[in-house]
Amino acid sequence: MTKKIRIAIQKSGRLQEQSVKLLKECGLSFSNGPNRLKASCYSFPAEILFLRDDDIPQYVEDGVADVGIVGENVYIEKQKEISVIEKLDFSKCRLSIAIPREKEYGGPQSLNGKKIATSYPNIVRQYLKEQNIEADIHEISGSVEIAPGIGLAEAIVDIVSTGSTLLSNGLKEVETVMKSEAILVSTKTLDPEIQLLLEKLIFRIKAVNTAKNNKYLLLNTPNESIEAITNILPGMKSPTVTPLQQAGWSSLHSVINENDFWEIIDQLKDLGAQGILVVPIEKMII
Numbered sequence: 622m623t624k625k626i627r628i629a630i631q632k633s634g635r636l637q638e639q640s641v642k643l644l645k646e647c648g649l650s651f652s653n654g655p656n657r658l659k660a661s662c663y664s665f666p667a668e669i670l671f672l673r674d675d676d677i678p679q680y681v682e683d684g685v686a687d688v689g690i691v692g693e694n695v696y697i698e699k700q701k702e703i704s705v706i707e708k709l710d711f712s713k714c715r716l717s718i719a720i721p722r723e724k725e726y727g728g729p730q731s732l733n734g735k736k737i738a739t740s741y742p743n744i745v746r747q748y749l750k751e752q753n754i755e756a757d758i759h760e761i762s763g764s765v766e767i768a769p770g771i772g773l774a775e776a777i778v779d780i781v782s783t784g785s786t787l788l789s790n791g792l793k794e795v796e797t798v799m800k801s802e803a804i805l806v807s808t809k810t811l812d813p814e815i816q817l818l819l820e821k822l823i824f825r826i827k828a829v830n831t832a833k834n835n836k837y838l839l840l841n842t843p844n845e846s847i848e849a850i851t852n853i854l855p856g857m858k859s860p861t862v863t864p865l866q867q868a869g870w871s872s873l874h875s876v877i878n879e880n881d882f883w884e885i886i887d888q889l890k891d892l893g894a895q896g897i898l899v900v901p902i903e904k905m906i907i
C-alpha cells in the first residue's frame with residue numbers, strides 16, 4: 622500500500638481558508654466540512670488533519686503529522702524540534718507591544734517593572750532578555766487586547782495586522798517584536814517515501830506561489846523596438862515574438878514580476894508599445 626503524507630492545517634481561524642486554498646491549488650482535493658477533523662485526498666496520497674494551530678508544532682515534532690502549516694509566531698513560540706520548509710506568503714502580521722493610547726511611551730526600557738499580558742510568553746521573555754528589561758509576563762490565551770482596560774496589565778504583546786483591534790480597544794502599537802507569515806513545517810526525519818511526497822508538494826507550492834507574483838504580459842511593438850523591449854522584459858528565457866498582419870509590427874509575449882510592472886510601463890510606452898495586456902498566471906514552473 623502506498624503511504625500517505627499527513628498534512629496538519631488549522632481547523633478554523635485566520636490560517637484555515639488560505640491553507641485549504643493553497644493545497645487545493647496544488648491539486649490536493651478533499652472535503653472540509655465544519656465538523657471534519659480528518660480528510661483523505663482523492664487526487665494525491667495525502668491525509669489532511671484539521672487541528673488547533675497551537676497544537677500543530679507538537680503534532681509535527683511527534684510525527685503524528687508529517688508536515689503542517691502554522692504562523693511563524695506559533696513556530697517560534699512553541700520551540701519544537703521541527704524544520705521550516707517554506708514561507709507561504711499569506712497571513713502576514715506582526716507581534717507588537719501595545720500600551721493604552723493616552724500613556725506616554727518612553728522606549729522599551731519604560732516597560733521595566735511593568736506587567737505585560739500575552740499569549741506568547743516565550744517570545745516576550747526572549748525579547749525582554751535581549752533588551753535587558755525586567756518585566757512581569759502574564760500569560761492569557763486570547764482576547765489579550767482587553768487586558769489593560771480591565772487592569773490586568775500595563776502593556777500587551779499580541780498580533781497586529783490592520784491595527785483595528787488595537788484601535789477599538791484604546792491601545793497604540795509602540796514596538797514590533799517580530800514579523801510573521803504562514804510557513805510550512807515538517808518533522809525532522811521523514812520516511813523516504815513521505816520525503817518524496819513532500820518534495821512533490823513543495824514543487825507544486827513553489828509553482829503556485831511563483832505564479833502569484835508574476836504576470837503574463839502581451840503587447841504590440843514596432844519591429845525596431847523589439848530588441849530594446851526584450852532587454853526590459855527578458856521573461857523566463859526570452860520573449861515570444863510573432864509578426865502581426867500589419868507590416869512592421871509584432872506581438873511580444875513575456876513574463877514579468879508584478880512589482881516591476883509600474884516601473885517599466887513608461888519605458889514600454891516610450892518605445893512605442895501599444896495594446897499592453899497583463900494577465901494572471903495560474904501555475905509557473907521555472
Ligand SMILES: Nc1ncnc2c1ncn2[C@@H]1O[C@H](COP(=O)(O)OP(=O)(O)OP(=O)(O)O)[C@@H](O)[C@H]1O
Binds near residue numbers: 633712714783801802
Ligand atoms: N489579523 C491577522 N492578520 C493576519 N494573520 C493573522 C491575524 N491574526 C492571526 N494571524 C495569523 O494566523 C494565526 C492563527 O490566528 P488565529 O487568530 O486563527 O489563532 P487562534 O485563535 O489561536 O486559532 P486556534 O483556534 O486554531 O488556536 C496566528 O498565529 C498568526 O500567525
Ligand SMILES: O=P(O)(O)OC[C@H]1O[C@H](OP(=O)(O)OP(=O)(O)O)[C@H](O)[C@@H]1O
Binds near residue numbers: 763780781786
Ligand atoms: O490588527 P487587526 O487586523 O485588528 O488583527 C489583529 C487581531 O487579529 C487576531 O485575532 P482574530 O480576529 O483572529 O480573533 P481571535 O481572538 O479569535 O484570535 C489577533 O489575535 C488580533 O486580535
Ligand SMILES: [Mg+2]
Binds near residue numbers: 673674675
Ligand atoms: Mg490558537
